[in-house]
Amino acid sequence: MTLQIQPNEFQVTEKFTQYVQIDTQSDANSKSFPSTEKQKDLGRLLVQQLLEYGIDDAYMDEHGYVFATLASNTTKKVPVICFCAHMDTSPDCSGKNVKPLIHYNYQGEDIVLPDDKTQILTQKDHPDLAKQLGNDIITASGTTLLGADNKAGVAEIMDAVRLLLKHPEIKHGDIRILFTPDEEVGRGVEKLDMSKLGADFGYTVDGETLGSIENETFSADGARITIQGNSIHPGFAKGKMINALKVASELIAKLPKDRLSPETTEGKEGFIHPVSMSGTVEQATIDFIIRDFDDKLLQQHVEELKNIAQSVIDQFPTCTYDIEVKQQYRNMKNILKDYPEVTDIGIEAMERLNIQPILRSIRGGTDGSRLSFMGLPCPNIFAGEHAFHGKQEWVSIQDMQKAVLTIMMIAKIWEEKSN
Known part of the structure; x- marks a missing residue:
């Protein structure tokens, strides 16, 4: 009818x-x-x-x-x-x-x-x-x-x-x-x-x-990574400066290139996606969205991002970072x-x-x-x-x-x- x-x-x-x-x-x-x-x-x-x-x-x-x-x-x-x-x-x-x-x-x-x-x-x-x-x-x-x-x-x-x-x-x-x-x-x-x-x-x-x-x-989380570098006059920076923007770039470059990104996934596959980066030599911030249909896999993606961040920061001994993860929806x-x-x-x-x-x-x-x-x-x-x-x-x-x-x-x- x-x-x-x-x-x-x-x-x-x-x-x-x-x-x-x-x-x-x-x-x-x-x-x-x-x-x-x-x-x-x-x-x-x-x-x-x-x-x-x-x-x-x-x-x-x-x-x-x-x-x-x-x-x-x-x-x-x-x-x-x-x-x-x-x-x-x-x-x-x-x-x-x-x-x-x-x-x-x-x-x-x-x-x-x-x-x-x-x-x-x-x-x-x-x-x-x-x-x-x-x-x-x-x-x-x-x-x-x-x-x-x-x-x-x-x-x-x-x-x-x-x-x-x-x-x-x-x-x-x-x-x-x-x-x-x-x-x-x-x-x-x-x-x-x-x-x-x-x-x-x-x-x-x-x-x-x-x-x-x-x-x-999707189930969705947002993540913000804040990187604290060390700013010093570039004329006297050898061995002292840690450029937070470069560290942030290194972190993004370490993300998986053949999986876990919007451009390489479809169907039920999730991803870690950087959506913005801003900052200075002293401090840089990267915002991510993290997605998956399975809540357990979503948490695994969060952990993988944390591990990538830690592995990059470990290369810069006096550099520190903070990661804040917020639930968006399920x-x-x-x-x-x-x-x-x-x-x-x-x-x-x-x-x-x-x-x-x-x-x-x-x-x-x-x-x-x-x-x-x-x-x-x-x-x-x-x-x-x-x-x-x-x-x-x-x-x-x-x-x-x-x-x-x-x-x-x-x-x-x-x-x-x-x-």
């Missing part, structure tokens, strides 16, 4: 193209929360639109979280389901002055972005384009990212809510709506008050390919395995809509990773976003519409299976 929604009823394209023009880039170096105030610009607009829908409890709290409830229209006692997406875009590429472009009726040709003609989308570089023949592709203009990660998910949730209000014949329980800041800098639910959320199960709408549903993520499958119905209903929703489900692991994390450990079992479903964090990011209108239907169908199935 499918949903009786006509193509002309969708407004997800209009919402998406509106949202991506609002700069919501987060900042990993900021100590405030949210990391950039401009993320609240989108939050305020979403609250306004939800209020216009007639959802009178929509609001944004002081941390930039947007909450709202689509009230139940059934007499059944249905678990409260949350749909979540994040408002920020990646610090890796500019999100300012985004110009969304629609390439209608894609027929397999290269897509040249007009504001930087060196930015060309090809099927070789973007194999999923081969599945989009006849569809309408949205890109940016070539100088910015698009923001499909995750404003596609935001727009899809907003349109699903609007359509559920328009079609009261589709029965559902209470639906909680959550839009978060700072997901891209790993802090998306850091300040979230779960008592405000009040949901039983959730779905982040932040996945890639049509039909994908992810119930497993594999959500550790929680979701105890609540298989959440993932199963996501799969069933796609099957009813004649979408081929693709159950897989994600080599990354979502807000759902931490939400699952905070008491909200929360797999991730597709939003249709591709080529995240770069100027060639794209999404298809038809995939976004199917994501809207999937959200609606998930809500419908939860109601059907309740008493």
